[in-house]
Amino acid sequence: xxxxxxxxxxxxxxxxxxxxxxxxxxxxxxxxxxxxxxxxxxxxxxxxxxxxxxxxxxxxxxxxxxxxxxxxxxxxxxxxxxxxxxxxxxxxxxxxxxxxxxxxxxxxxxxxxxxxxxxxxxxxxxxxxxxxxxxxxxxxxxxxxxxxxxxxxxxxxxxxxxxxxxxxxxxxxxxxxxxxxxxxxxxxxxxxxxxxxxxxxxxxxxxxxxxxxxxxxxxxxx
Amino acid sequence: xxxxxxxxxxxxxxxxxxxxxxxxxxxxxxxxxxxxxxxxxxxxxxxxxxxxxxxxxxxxxxxxxxxxxxxxxxxxxxxxxxxxxxxxxxxxxxxxxxxxxxxxxxxxxxxxxxxxxxxxxxxxxxxxxxxxxxxxxxxx
Ligand code: SF4
Ligand code: SF4
Numbered sequence: 001x002x003x004x005x006x007x008x009x010x011x012x013x014x015x016x017x018x019x020x021x022x023x024x025x026x027x028x029x030x031x032x033x034x035x036x037x038x039x040x041x042x043x044x045x046x047x048x049x050x051x052x053x054x055x056x057x058x059x060x061x062x063x064x065x066x067x068x069x070x071x072x073x074x075x076x077x078x079x080x081x082x083x084x085x086x087x088x089x090x091x092x093x094x095x096x097x098x099x100x101x102x103x104x105x106x107x108x109x110x111x112x113x114x115x116x117x118x119x120x121x122x123x124x125x126x127x128x129x130x131x132x133x134x135x136x137x138x139x140x141x142x143x144x145x146x147x148x149x150x151x152x153x154x155x156x157x158x159x160x161x162x163x164x165x166x167x168x169x170x171x172x173x174x175x176x177x178x179x180x181x182x183x184x185x186x187x188x189x190x191x192x193x194x195x196x197x198x199x200x201x202x203x204x205x206x207x208x209x210x211x212x213x214x215x216x217x218x219x220x221x222x
Numbered sequence: 223x224x225x226x227x228x229x230x231x232x233x234x235x236x237x238x239x240x241x242x243x244x245x246x247x248x249x250x251x252x253x254x255x256x257x258x259x260x261x262x263x264x265x266x267x268x269x270x271x272x273x274x275x276x277x278x279x280x281x282x283x284x285x286x287x288x289x290x291x292x293x294x295x296x297x298x299x300x301x302x303x304x305x306x307x308x309x310x311x312x313x314x315x316x317x318x319x320x321x322x323x324x325x326x327x328x329x330x331x332x333x334x335x336x337x338x339x340x341x342x343x344x345x346x347x348x349x350x351x352x353x354x355x356x357x358x359x360x361x362x
Contacts (some may be wrong), residue, residue, distance in 0.1 A: 008318055009314060009317045040270065043270075047275035048314055048318070054279075054357050055318060055319070055320065082275065100301060206310035
């Protein structure tokens with residue numbers, strides 16, 4: 001899922017400094033799972049905004065709402081409930097949510113309540129780690145299911161680099177050398193020869209360096 | 223002008239046994255200040271960050287949580303979770319430039335102990351010295 005983290009409260013306060021009615025809008029998707037922008041965090045941010053504004057002697061009304069997702073048109077439509085009741089929206093969804101509101105509500109002021117960072121999973125309670133970089137040309141079938149694009153500090157396609165010690169990355173000692181793990185895993189699953197395959201120079205054109213990517217599924221469009 | 227802080231205490235069922243046993247009058251005789259409101263909970267682990275923030279919004283000058291000793295919580299990790307949440311609020315208060323000491327976590331033995339009153343007196347002294355909370359919350 002997409003991992004995000006609440007922005008420092010003062011940063012958010014300065015975005016909405018001249019707003020008098022704020023809608024804090026959570027998302028029940030990814031940001032709920034990583035405890036950054038679900039219903040609970042909406043309550044907390046709303047409270048902190050009220051406290052921060054009170055402290056500055058400003059009057060503010062803070063509405064709280066949470067959508068099923070902020071990355072779908074039909075859910076964004078439901079913010080019409082609050083029409084006229086807010087003059088700024090602080091979206092606690094990932095950046096996708098903020099963009100969607102900005103796309104669909106051209107005259108609404110919408111601000112990000114979180115910093116969106118990576119595609120990851122929950123490694124243990126309260127810890128999330130990056131697993132995929134969304135490169136658009138997946139190689140996991142060659143690497144035993146472990147991603148060198150996202151998880152090798154040098155993004156090597158033919159590893160390991162030679163610097164790892166005891167299975168740890170030489171850049172970050174607390175991170176496993178993913179190429180060591182790929183090697184060990186290929187052996188365990190009975191395909192050690194896959195290590196001998198030299199990966200050709202990667203085609204990064206699918207990785208988002210040429211502007212926004214788009215996926216069109218003909219079978220789904222109407 | 224003398225200042226009497228509004229202090230909200232959130233105590234779990236077990237650490238607030240003293241309250242239950244003695245009642246308001248008994249506690250007062252032990253030295254419990256009048257301006258501390260005790261909110262009893264089944265377990266401090268149930269406390270939400272937003273509940274504690276609301277207390278400030280509603281005009282509290284100080285807030286504290288009393289839960290079981292970290293390794294002896296009736297619900298295993300309840301008071302550890304509460305301590306984490308109190309820590310998160312300290313951070314948020316500091317971000318807003320409000321003294322983080324206005325909120326505190328205490329881990330106390332269950333049952334009948336003078337520490338229960340001591341923590342109340344400590345908070346009362348601390349918050350009285352800090353003065354009114356700069357948040358100008360609406361009084362309840
Ligand atoms: S808006 Fe972002 S956080 Fe919410 S469901 Fe969509 S992708 Fe996930
Ligand atoms: S190869 Fe690309 S798509 Fe596949 S897991 Fe790695 S970053 Fe993600």
